[in-house]
Amino acid sequence: MSIAASPPLDTDLTRDALDARLAATWRTRPGFWGALATVDHKIIGRRYILTAFVFLLLGGVLALLMRWQLARPEGRVIGPDLYNQVFTMHGANMMFLFAVPVMEAMAVYLVPLMVGTRNIAFPRLNAFSYWIYLFGGILLWVSFALDMGPDIGWFGYVPLSGPQYAPGKRADIWAQMITFTEIAALAVAVEIVVTVFKQRAPGMTLDRMPLFVWAMLVTSFLVMLAMPAIMVGSTTLILDRLVGTHFYNPAEGGDVLLWQHLFWFFGHPEVYIIFLPATGMVSSMLPAFVRRPVFGYLGLVLSMVTIGILSFGLWVHHMFTTGLPRLGESFFTASSMAIAVPAGLQIFCWIATIWGGRPVFRTPFLFILAFFFTFVLGGMTGVMVASVPFDTQVHDTYFVVAHFHYVLIGGAVFPLLGAIYYWYPKIVGRMMSERLGRWVFGLIFVGFNLAFFPMHLLGLQGMPRRVYTYQTDVPWAGLNLFVSLSSMMLALGFLLFFIDAVRSARRGAPAGNDPWGAPSLEWATTSPPPAYNFARIPVVTGQSPLWEEREVFPVAAGLRVDRRELVITSVADAVPEARDSSPRDSIWPFWAALATSVMLIGSIFTPWAVVWGAIPVAITLIGWFWPKGTPEDDA
DSSP: OOSTTSOOBGGGSOHHHHHHHHHHHHOOOSSHHHHHHOOOHHHHHHHHHHHHHHHHHHHHHHHHHHHHHHSSTTOOSSOHHHHHHHHHHHHHIIIIIIIHHHHHHHHHHHHHHHHTOSSOSSHHHHHHHHHHHHHHHHHHHHHHHTTOOOOSTTTTOTTTTSTTTOOSSHHHHHHHHHHHHHHHHHHHHHHHHHHHHHOOOTTOOGGGSOHHHHHHHHHHHHHHHHHHHHHHHHHHHHHHHHTOOOTTOGGGTOOHHHHHHHHHHHHHHHHHHHHHHHHHHHHHHHHHHHTSOOSOHHHHHHHHHHHHHHGGGOGGGGOTTSOOOHHHHHHHHHHHHHTHHHHHHHHHHHHHHHHTSOOOOOHHHHHHHHHHHHHHHHHHHHHHHTSHHHHHHHTTBHHHHHHHHHHHIIIIIHHHHHHHHHHHHHHHSBOOOHHHHHHHHHHHHHHHHHHHHHHHHHHHTTOBSSOSOOOTTSTTHHHHHHHHHHHHHHHHHHHHHHHHHHHHHHHSOBOOSOTTOOOSGGGGSOSSOOTTSOSSOBOOOSSSHHHHOSSOOOBOOOOBSSSOEEEEEOTTTOOEEEEEEOOOOOSHHHHHHHHHHHHHHHHTTOTHHHHHHHHHHHHHHHHHHSOOSSHHHHO
């Protein structure tokens, strides 16, 4: 091949010329169709994050409606039917449309930047996953607006969700919404695993990966192993309801407890699917605010892996009152208590990091401290309900509601809010308000504890969960009124958070590339990052690359600039193995998601929708994978 025919490489250009060529190669086409067709992980990640927070806002409104109803005895704000829809929608929305998706959304945006690559693996699958997630959320909320919202609880227990006790389409909508969200979650999990294993920057060995990347790697494996269980459960439920099978009908050889085993085999790992990314966020944020690397890197990695493994041995502690063999219950009690050991190890590593550093008390760090306090309390009550005698007494009371929210809000939402304040300048290019952030922190932290800690007392007093009202002769009125008023403080904190996020997008102070002085790789590029992330792929020489290479940051070279190219590296040592093409923008993932959504929604009303709906799905997939003649178009 002659020199003139050689492909243009990044080594042939000056930095300004290189940026211009890469911007033209990686750009998203302007306009409406360009927005639908984009496969840029940063654009899709922002959409994921924004959509998840919209669902958080909607779920919060439902929570306030429930607290308004329960503020006084014999409340008449809403009736029992609407209340059943509201608490089902609140739980399903928060668990399936916010908690898991928002953690994966942060990973979609951050992991490629943290590992030093230009795009996520399988970017068209990434775009498909977002559209499926969006359409599933729209299905749930449109059904609620049409008075067809699910009313069977976010857990959908049979036989109450079966054809005998739940006529109509409400339970079917819930079951099919599960299918939407699990398809999206599984797709993102596969993308994260492949990105982490094969697209890390040269030199980023496994023991140099950021801890958030480790957390998302473990979480992705949990998603791939746990979520098929709930997909099997929801599919068999909808078959019982629409086709006439008898998976959960004891009269025909089915078993109602089968549903609980399938659901909680997914449901308890799901808690750690939400919690582990939060621990990764804490581990990645702490060094920037204590000015030293995190203490016990290996211990933190091993604790995350251990938690991931043990999380699959806990599901029966949700079923201690179902009459299972006592010997089996003892094993699940032991495993439920054992998982506190690696979680406690993480706490001690973080405390040691702070102890040996010079803490700077900015808003993200305040949320980290709030996480320590609330998650430890939630973990302690978790050990309590792991005891069979105690769980038997408080099962299905407000004690469990309090424990659940202390673990999920304290263990996931507080770190997430800190992470938004921390990575907002990277995503938007502007800082959120520090003064308003402290108000947000104070209102949310105090409001949360005032709202949810008294629920422990309500549970010990015998107040059952999932009741829409209560009588005047029970001693619950005072605490319920206090909880409802405190929830207004919590809601005000979230309202200020949303106001701060929107206001800062236009009026926030310019952030610069690395406003926190952080050590990880995502801060090595501009804020917000360009379409191609890195003009030249960085070379990593340690766990804190930006601290260890202050003067001249090493980079790899030799990629083409006329097409979207990535560096493929080995799994363990991140040794460069090949150059690979990343797919260009395509409208077909959107059409495939739309065709799949029509098929799944149609199947709620007739099984024939699966047969006829498979035809447009097949057509869109053929268009998606039809060879176009160039490697990046064929991917």
